[in-house]
Amino acid sequence: MISSKNQSLSLIISISALLLLIQFLIRVDLFYISDPLIKWIQVVSLWNQNWTTESILFPAKDMDPLFLMSPLNENFVFLHKEQLIGQYPIGFTFLYSLLGLIQHQYLPYLNFIYLALLILLMTKNKFQIPVILFAILGTVIFPLLIDFSENGLFILLSAYGYYFLFKAFETERSKYWVFGNILFGLSLWLRLEGILLFIAVHLAIFSIEVVTNKKSVWKILHPIRYSIFSLLLFSFFLWNAYRYSDPLGTRHLTNFGRFEKTILDQFQIFLSIVFTFPKKEIWTLGFFLQSPIYLMAILHMKKMDFKNKPSLRFHLLSSIIFLFFVGTTSPNDGLTLNGRYLASMVFPLTYLLNEVFKDIQNQKLKYYSVMAWTALCSILILIVFYFSSKELKKLKTELTNFQSNLIVTTSEVLSGGFTLDLIEKQVICVRKDFLVHYFYYNLKQNNFPEFLLLNLKKETSMSEEEIDSYHALLNGSISNGYECKPASESAKIKSQKCIHKNF
Missing domain, CATH: 3.30.110 (Translation Initiation Factor IF3)
Known part of the structure; x- marks a missing residue:
């Protein structure tokens, strides 16, 4: 029989190799459009200017001093304090600019490292192999790792941060609180959802320990649970307030500072992210529409005795609270991969899926229907990537x-x-x-x-x-x-x- 250790290694190697193969077929080293293009220009600009300024290089600056004729999407780059600033955080830009000695076209291929470490974490938690396949290949995670972005590192940091806070909840060991705080604190320098998930986790702990178990509020206010994250969060706010006059940084400036939304608009965005919502161009593919097996897992939770399973309650409450936070704060639903704001929710939801997976498998018609639908969605997403890349390369060659x-x-x-x-x-x-x-x-x-x-x-x-x-x-x-x-x-x-x- 194959040992579980060998199975884990085989799984990590095979899925990571699959990602590399798809990246090569799509040629992500040449695939730059929209978000990835801005991110690359930010990174290369910082490297080429020896970290003296994070202003984006723009050779036509004399022709366009007010930056009204940007060659890029005008919502992605903006003029701020006489500098051209991209909306993507300095934490991501700075990290990748340190790798400037590596030819830039190779950097997107490093995403397999994040994927391998994420799968390693899932095997460490003894998730079943079909569950891991659903979590990686059947959700928004895999397509987010294809092109050049901060998503891979953010998902990895938030998943490990969540894992350590969960272990801290179970064991009350100080080292887990410390590790969880550090990793979540680092993740927020990549995406603001790191703040939301950290708060969601602690609200879940508050609900379980204080509301249900009647523990003292003062016990859960122990500084080791929050202090390191709070320090990193304060540093984040301080940096952004100093550099961009907005404590939440460039994403907040570009996403929230330019658009006004009604409650109805926000509700439509929420529906689009979670399920779907019709647009003039196309219907959207939300998180649970692409991965309905996670919705089935949540629905199965009503049969659980949470009184004797606080761990499951921890995962369920963390997921639901995070989902609510994202639904009420998301600035938009994006042009593609609408469920990307919920990417960091995959890991806590996978705990729930792993718990009820056998029950779902026993409902064979539902299970195979969901499996076929999820596979179809994943294949369609990859096809879109492929043909978009193909058309972009033709255009680039012509230009x-x-x-x-x-x-x-x-x-x-x-x-x-x-x-x-x-x-x-x-x-x-x-x-x-x-x-x-x-x-x-x-x-x-x-x-x-x-x-x-x-x-x-x-x-x-x-x-x-x-x-x-x-x-x-x-x-x-x-x-x-x-x-x-x-x-x-x-x-x-x-x-x-x-x-x-x-x-």
Whole structure:
């Protein structure tokens, strides 16, 4: 018979190898769009500037001093205290910038380390192998580990932090409180959900020890339970207040500072994250819609005798309280992977699933239906990754044919398609027609003799604003002394060189 130790090692190696294989097939070393692209630009900018500033490199700064024509999504990067700041936390950026000696295209492949350590933790807790497969391959965790992001390290830190606090709850040993505090304290420098999960865990402990077991409130207020985390949290607040004038940092500035939401809006976001909610573009794939087996596990809990199983109550209460916190505070549901805000909930929920898994397996029709549905969702997500990467690589290859000292687009798809070349090339995006006057004013101030205007060839794929901006740029060229040559077309792109008449 194969020993449990060998089984664990085989599981870790096989799933980690699967992640590496999928990353290679998708070519995540070339797959930069939206969030991963901003994160990479932040990391490379910090490294290239020798950590003297966290301002993002933007070669077209003289052409766009107010940063109104960002080549990137304008919600991801913003001008703050005369610096261009990305919305992703300095903890993540700084850590990866320390690895600058490694060629940047290899860094996304390091995610297998986080995955291996997470599976190791699950095997340490004696989770059944099918349960681990559901937890890793059948939830939002696996796709979050594919591209370059802080998610892998955050999930790992929060899972180990949760584990140590759970052990502290069971044993009251000081070292577990210390380890749990440190790991949760480090995780909040990556994502704010670390704060929510830490509070959820302690509210669960309060409910069990004080409300149910009638213990003294003063006992659970022992400083070892909170002090280290509080110190790290205070340092986090202090840093962000000093650097960004907001104690919650760049994510709070970009996500909460720019949008107003009603209670109904927040409820729709909550539904989208947890289950689904129809949008104009597509229905969303929420956490429990992608992984309904966890909802089945929660429903099975009503049969449990929690009086004699405080550990299960700990996991259930922590999960429910965290779910409530996320539902009431999430700034949005994201464009993809809507359940990502609940990624750190997978580990506590897996304790519950492991407890009732045999009962779920006995309901064969439900079990196999859920297994097939979860597999289908996971496969579809990977297919989307693959074809998105394929299209992005085609666009990137096509864009390499266009060379100019200044490249102007009206579409973030095109400007963002230059990916990490944006650190070296002067690329701007005139996404609104009212920016045309601002563009030509700065063009004149910087004495540019010419610029290259790029546009998507098919107007049907362009928004109305992009079409208006494109025509406004052409019309404005005449009055500002530029002559735009007839358009040339490639596979997807229409290009026009605009030259000043005096050059």
